[in-house]
Amino acid sequence: MKAALITQPRTLKLANLEAPQAGHGQVRVRVGATGVCGTDLHLFEGHFHARLPLVPGHEIAGVIDQVGPGVEGLQEGQLVALDPVVSCGQCWACRRGQRQHCLHFQALGVTRAGGFAEYVVAPAPNAYPVQGLSPAEAAFAEPLGCVAWGIQRLRPEPGSRALLFGAGPIGLLLMQALLISGVAQVAVVDPVAERRTLALKLGASHALAPGEPTLDLAPHGFDIVAEATGAPAVVEAMPRYAAVGGKLLIFGVAPEEARVQVSPYDLFQRDLSLIGSFSLNGTLPTALAWLESGRVQVGSLISHRLPLEGLEQALAYKEHPGMASALKVLIEPGQS
Template sequence: MNLPSTMRAALITAPHTIEHQEVPLPEVGPDDVLIQVELAGVCGTDAHLLEGHFHAKLPLIPGHEIVGKVVALGGNVRGFSEGQRVVLDPDLNCGTCIMCQKGMRHQCLHYEAVGVTRAGGFAEYVVAPSNVVYDASDLAPEEAVFAEPLGCVAWGITRLKPEPGSTALLYGAGGIGLLLMQALKASGVSEIAVVDTQTERLNLARKLGADHTFLASEADEQIKALFPHGFDIVTEATGVAKVQQHMVQHAIPGGKILVFGVAPEDVTIEVSPYEIFRKDLTVLGSFSLNSTIPLALRWLRSGQVKVRDLITDTLPLSGLSEAIDQKIAARAGSIKAIVSPTLILEGAPS
């Protein structure tokens, strides 16, 4: 395939600064796959990178939720062909450190990630080692672009191990919350209640399978009336400490708490150790994803997790800063923004 020597890319060049540049195409090593990006999802991690967190080495092309087509293969790569649609697990692992050898590859002591520590998908092309590339040829790009965030949800579910017929309470019906809600129902949860601050999001939650929805301002009383003994599972996709502090009180004795949202690093909460003790509770965390892209792809293929309604904004590369700096996320009804590097809006700078 004839490839250009340069490509358009969006780079974080300094904290709070995104620049659009023509940059050289990434080099393809012997174990690498070069992918022409079809879509890349925008997520909270991108906002953190833009603010200068994660000790990002700048300049950096962000973007770690990637679907695209294979356009070149390194000499050692087997099992992929040009033109094949694929998705990425952005977490790269060394394979030899203690965490990798424990099967916790996402906790690798030599952590590298596509779109976090090295060039990502807000560009026309991205390169990655073939061992983190997965076939997605039977999915539309608008579905496959959710493989990575749903892979994170899949790791949370793998940690949680919901029991058949359980009840669950979920705070937050944004993009991740609505994935988590559907994944819980695909994994044994038979009744789920969802809390959010926006009616639009709760309506979508109902459409996608929520059994009960509550506006945050009225939730506590209504929940207590309907589920006086609490829930088998209490979880959240908000990252808001006040919400996370709130979870223990709604857990049934023997229940499980899953902290899924990303709280600010320096925030603490007050939780009663007595209540955790007295109620036999299990408290779980879930970070990133760990070989869970295949499970995410199965949920997408089977239709058990539906994602098309979650995409509320599709933008060209030039719209990235608007998408990242939360102008879109803050708008009522907005769920998930994705970037299409091939999309050029009329009159907009490319």
């Protein structure tokens, strides 16, 4: 089978690999679409303790074409979305219901072969049947599952007002999830005019460029301030926009070595809550429900649909004109 392989930092090659076979309790999926994520960029750069060589890609949807022994409830020909998190189920974290913090954590496309290939093998419990979606739409189940976990961590109160920094693909998913989870208004801040326009089309109450006044929209501050940028400067600025009793959600992936200055007294005196959200935790069914019901729209987030041969330009996007402004890039291995 054709597969994209990161062999060393910033080195990607197309390889002909032996197609994997579904073992006991596993299914093999013929990949229809896999989304390119910021994590893939980090792995391409050799970060995240990348174990190379690696077939990356963890936002995976495709059709089951082989069912291993001992699998029930799944069959060949089913379109499925894959939860990439593979946990042991036995360790301290798993027993607490924190499977994405498994002490023996593995993940498709991160520590195991992923979806930038024609076929991928996954544990059967990680494959969720999809109804009424295309593979391209179903590939959003994983990032939207991460958003659903962020919403569970945040617990928005009905009628609250939110300020969101970042209108990239994950930010626009988070914005829509906030709105369907009881938040009355979401104001979005992003430097790219096209992304601000899209945010308004998808339901943002306001879309502002950095530096535009935001507290005019909420004179006493916002109930929720969230970031989907990974920018330390944004994280550092978040408390100033929060209302008393406000919640601050760090959702973007900042550099591991980054540090910010936050006033402990400010958090204490204004009853602020600082909340992190990592990966997804059994929330892929919630994501699929949002997608299948049409409550979360993803078609307008797709900017590129490329064959495997296009993955390198997506990962090295800074070196390829036209890719720097991309939203969600999907790799479709069946393309020629």
